Amino acid sequence: MDTPQPDAKTVAALVAEAVTAPSMHNAQPWRFRFLAGERVLLLFADLDRAMPRSDPGDRALHIGCGAALFTLRVAAAHAGITPTVSLLPDPAEPLRLAAVRLDEADPDAPEDLARLHPAVRRRHTSRYPFDEKDIPEDVRAALRAAAEREGAELQFPGPWHVRTILDLVHDAESRDVLHPEDAGDLRRWTRLGPEADAATDGVPEYAFGPRMRDGKAPMRDFAGRRPVADRGTTSFEKNPHLALLSTAGDSPADWLRAGQALQRVLLEATLAGLATSLTSHALESRDLRLLTRDPVTGRGHVQMVLRLGYGPQGPATPRRSVRDVLDIV
Missing domain, CATH: 3.40.109.10 (NADH Oxidase)
Structure with a gap:
């Protein structure tokens, strides 16, 4: 029996959560492409959002994209989808950073990713004072x-x-x-x-x-x-x-x-x-x-x-719309 394909609405919802991840100066240096026939979501670096002076080797760019990748994994697990990740490289597409196959839920998969989902939209960078209280x-x-x-x-x-x-x-x-x-x-x-x-x-x-x-x-x-x-x-x-x-x-x-x-x-x-x-x-x-x-x-x-x-979580910062970062082919 064939596994149902994730529809465009489901994939868009996953990407909408992925892009809440932090990135250097909130540059959001990522793009996504969903290969519907293969059930694979690709993550690409967006070099138009690179920082040649502050990040000349694109190290911070990759870290931001990695954070978005992990958030995608959390969102997928919460949606009952098992994300299988393959990292670099792809010589034919040097900007491709990762491929995520979206499989049906695995009943034996650990629930550690889905457990983190409530924090995805609560996490914000806080540039406010914190208490002197120690961390247990x-x-x-x-x-x-x-x-x-x-x-x-x-x-x-x-x-x-x-x-x-x-x-x-x-x-x-x-x-x-x-x-x-x-x-x-x-x-x-x-x-x-x-x-x-x-x-x-x-x-x-x-x-x-x-x-x-x-x-x-x-x-x-x-x-x-x-x-x-x-x-x-x-x-x-x-x-x-x-x-x-x-x-x-x-x-x-x-x-x-x-x-x-x-x-x-x-x-x-x-x-x-x-x-x-x-x-x-x-x-x-x-x-x-x-x-x-x-x-x-x-x-x-x-x-x-x-x-x-311990202190205020800080305000949410703006994000690009899903249609600006996701292509479905």
């Missing part, structure tokens, strides 16, 4: 396990290592001031004034969060020196809870795995009542990125710095 060890253990399931490692650095990371973020910010010509990617992907209300991508001004008056949270100021009405300033946590997501390798396939691990961790954190934000600032320069790894216990290559804590 059982929650940390669950987040470490989430990263491990996707082939990555999540490490919670100790106090001296946190200070080092904060210094590296500050160093990256100082370089931005000294080299304003390198801020083109940031300007391209920030939305100010009336543009923020009509945006379908980028970081709108209502998601910048307040300016930091004091504290040590590693936060990129998306406004820079540009004025933002009614933004205000406030105090942030003095002892931020950071986590480092690493992979053993540093190839495009590793970056895709890092993106999937990142999104699994973020969704687990959301279910645990944590607010989250990301910073890649210190990872955008090769010399600084190398210094983020713990010289004693760190292994592999750091792919993302996460900030976790």
Whole structure:
């Protein structure tokens, strides 16, 4: 007996959830193509949304696409579909990053993916202050396990290592001031004034969060020196809870795995009542990125710095419509 084909409405619903994933500067650097006869959904990199100065090797682009891929897996599992993923490569289509076969539900499949579905639309990047409250060890253990399931490692650095990371973020910010010509990617992907209300991508001004008056949270100021009405300033946590997501390798396939691990961790954190934000600032320069790894216990290559804590979840940011990112053939 033939398995029923997923219809266009079902596939569109899956993609609508996939694109809620985080990406650098909310550039949403992905495209999808559904091969209806083969029940395969393809994921492509959209190089029109690449960042040549901030992400010259497209590492962050792959991480964002990996996060979208994991969200697609969660959405499919919730819909009763078993997603079978094949990663790179396809020499004939170098922009193709993954293929996902959408099979009928497997009654023996674990329910871990579907369990994460309630967090998909609740997860938002929060650029607001978090409480100083510590994160319980059982929650940390669950987040470490989430990263491990996707082939990555999540490490919670100790106090001296946190200070080092904060210094590296500050160093990256100082370089931005000294080299304003390198801020083109940031300007391209920030939305100010009336543009923020009509945006379908980028970081709108209502998601910048307040300016930091004091504290040590590693936060990129998306406004820079540009004025933002009614933004205000406030105090942030003095002892931020950071986590480092690493992979053993540093190839495009590793970056895709890092993106999937990142999104699994973020969704687990959301279910645990944590607010989250990301910073890649210190990872955008090769010399600084190398210094983020713990010289004693760190292994592999750091792919993302996460900030976790108890606080507001932050507002939803705009997304492109499904018709702009999905082709059905």
